Amino acid sequence: MNLLAAHTADGDGPVRGGVPRAPRARRHAHERQRRGRLGEGNLTGLGHLLMFMLRRDRLWLPIWVLSLSALTAYFANAIALVMDGGSLQALTVLAKNPVMALITGPGYGLDEVTVPRFIVGMYGVFLMLGAALMSILTVSRHTRAEEETGRAELIRAGVTGRHTQLIAALILTVLMNVLLSCGMAAAFQFSRAEPDPLFSTMLFAISTGTVGCVFAAVTAVTAQLSAFARAASSMAGAVLGLSFVLRGIGDMSDVSEGDLAWLSWLSPLGWSQQTAAFTLDRWWPLLYSVALFVLLVIAALLLQSRRDLGAGIVAERLGRAHASSMLSSPLGLALRLQSTNLAWWSASMLIMGGVFGSFTGAMDKSANAMPPEIIAVMGGRAGIVDGYLGYMALYFAIIVAAYAVIAAGGLRAEETVFHTEPVLATAVSRSGWLASWAAVTLFGTAGLMFMAGLGEGLGAAVSMDDRSLLWPTVLGHLAQTPALWALLGFAYLLYGLAPRLLSLSWVVFATSAVLALFGQLLELDDVVLDLSLFTHIGQYPAQDLSAEAIVWFVVTAAVLVGVGMIAFRRRDLVTA
Incomplete structure (x- = not known):
């Protein structure tokens, strides 16, 4: 005591x-x-967690940065080697066409074209899209995917703050975009294009990295809204798609002397393109991107403070007390899991098709101002409308191909978050599960191409006051589907062999898209152009369809999916 x-x-x-x-x-x-x-608001453990993320991305970081930098070097050197003054002037006329404005951008400086101006105007937007995709996937992988798999809970159980993981992911992604900007600037500056001055080169590279930073912040917000990584990435991808469409419509309207040019200023892609490197060299449009980045990061932190770990701001809806009979089969389950994305993509394709189809009349009227060489490329004066509709079928095929790769990746996501194992613990076989998921994506891509063709055909019929354009346009879009099936077959083959290899399908997609869109402009050999999945079927109604190519693609897709099913049966699952 x-x-x-x-x-x-x-x-x-x-x-x-x-x-x-x-x-x-x-x-x-x-x-x-x-x-x-x-404490909920501190950043304890930020340095250690950032180093851990860098170690995890020791492979992906150099792959992204070096790939986009190498693509910049390829564009710069190829254009400088292939194009002389006369051919560059001829392509400039095509670049100022409303269709190319829709795809590539406003094309500043093309009245007095140089190789650096041509590269920035024609290819810059695709490098920006690459930076945006890099940022979306990186932030989603290090934030929402970590919560979905339960790893974030283990990290939070240690000495880390509530916002540490999100801030570390943003710092990592900004660092990747800084390295990308430096790599692009070096690749461009020391190329055969011989850009001058260095200030303009740095402006072009930084404007590309700025787009990546903006969409890193966009993903930081979407990662707070949904409890699922796939939904967060899809929402960020939808924002990217909307930004591209707004910019495209605005630039197309500007070239066509329409009233919608202001739409370009609603898009982060448009802000970076409005810097007009090598022409106007203005930095101030990037201030919009910086302001949006700051606001989105603040919004993401506030949203994260108001939700529980593992949950999303948007509450999950309670399911029915009793499952429908459709969910008793693997095909019904696969359809249920993909139905939301399919519905949103279908609506988007229909609307985009209608908008782009409505420009058919403007294309027909502007044909008189085109030089004979360009009219010949588009199918002649009488076939200018068919040429435009056929080209748009190719354009939509590339867009839907991106959905196809994402949908195939959803199968890996189901396995990674340990949802596949309970399904296969029932009477469902591995082959049946993969075949069911593949069937939904295969027919889903066909449905998306149909919706795009329907919207395009309706828009063209109204703008031209010609109902006969509807069904040929729909057929031209649907005819591109077998090429998408071949890409899907390759993706499922990789999934069956080793899920980590699934990213190679993005390489095939990117290569095929670049060759299809720019191969002819670069005057590449037919052997090189044939490496693209999108150059074999033909752009109907401007070109005849190749029945042989369609059959080969269908057979190839079936064989690849079949081999992927066999490989899936022989490998181990990712299990809890």
């Missing part, structure tokens, strides 16, 4: 149950230390 009294006399807390409490000063210090470690 004397010892207890002595402890109390020295300033200890009251005795409870015969055990003295810690001294008040020591207790307050411990409480401050506890709040410092576990």
Whole structure:
């Protein structure tokens, strides 16, 4: 008792149950230390977590940065080697066409064209799209995907703050875009294009990296809205698609002397293109991107403060008490899991097709201002409308191909978050599960091409007051579907062999898209052009369809999916 009294006399807390409490000063210090470690708003452990993310991305970071930098070097050197003054002037006329404005941008400086101006105007937007995709996938992988798999809970159980993981992911992604800007600037500056001055080269490279930073912040927000990584990435991708469409419609309207040019200023892609490197060299449009980045990061932090770990701001809807009979089969389950994305993509394709189809009349009217060489490329004066509709079929095939690769990646996501194992624990076979998922994506891509063709055909029929354009346009879009099936077959083959290899399908997609869109402009050999999946079927109604190519693509897709099913049966699952 004397010892207890002595402890109390020295300033200890009251005795409870015969055990003295810690001294008040020591207790307050411990409480401050506890709040410092576990406080909701601090960034404790940021450095360690950032280093961990860098280690995890030791392969992806150089792949992204070097690939986009190498693509910049390829464009710069190929254009400088292939194009002389006369051919560059001829392509400039094509670049100022409303269709090319829709795809590539406003094309500043093409009245007095140089190789650097041509590269920035024609190819810059595709490098920006690459930077945006890099940022979306990186932020989603290090934030929402970590929560979905339960790894974020283990990290938060240690000495880390609530916002540490999100801030670390953003810092990593900004660093990737800084390295990308430096790589692009070096590749461009030391190319055969010989850009001058260096200031313009840096402006072009930084404007590309700025787009990536903006969409990193966009993904930071979408990662707070949904409890699923795939949904967060899809929402960010939808924002990117909307930005591209707004910019495209605005630039197309500007070239056609329409009233919608202001739409380009609603898009982060448009802000970076409005810098007009090598022509106007203005930095101030990037201030819009910086302001949006800051606002989105603040919004992401506020949203993260208002939700529980593993949950999303948008509450998950309760399911029905009893499942429908459709969910008793793997095909019904696969359809249910993909139905939301398919519905949104279908609506988007229909609307985009209608908007782009409505420009058919403007294309027909502007044909008189085109030189004979360009009219011949588009199918002649009488076939200018068919040429435009056929080209748009190719354009939509490339867009839907991106959906196809994302949908195939959803199968890996289901396995990674341990949803596949319970399904296969039932009477569902591995082959049946992969075949069901593949069937939904195969027919889903066909449905998306149909919706795009329907919208395009309706828009063209109204703008030209010619109903006969509807069904040939629909057929031309649907005819591109077998090429998408071949890409899907390759993706499922990779999934069956090793899910980590699935990213190679993006390489095939990007290569095929670049060759299809720019191969002829670069005057590449037919052997090189044939490497693209999109150059074999033909652009109907401007060109005849190749029945042989369609059959080969269908057979190839079936064989690849079949081999992927066999490989899937032989490998181990990712299990909990």
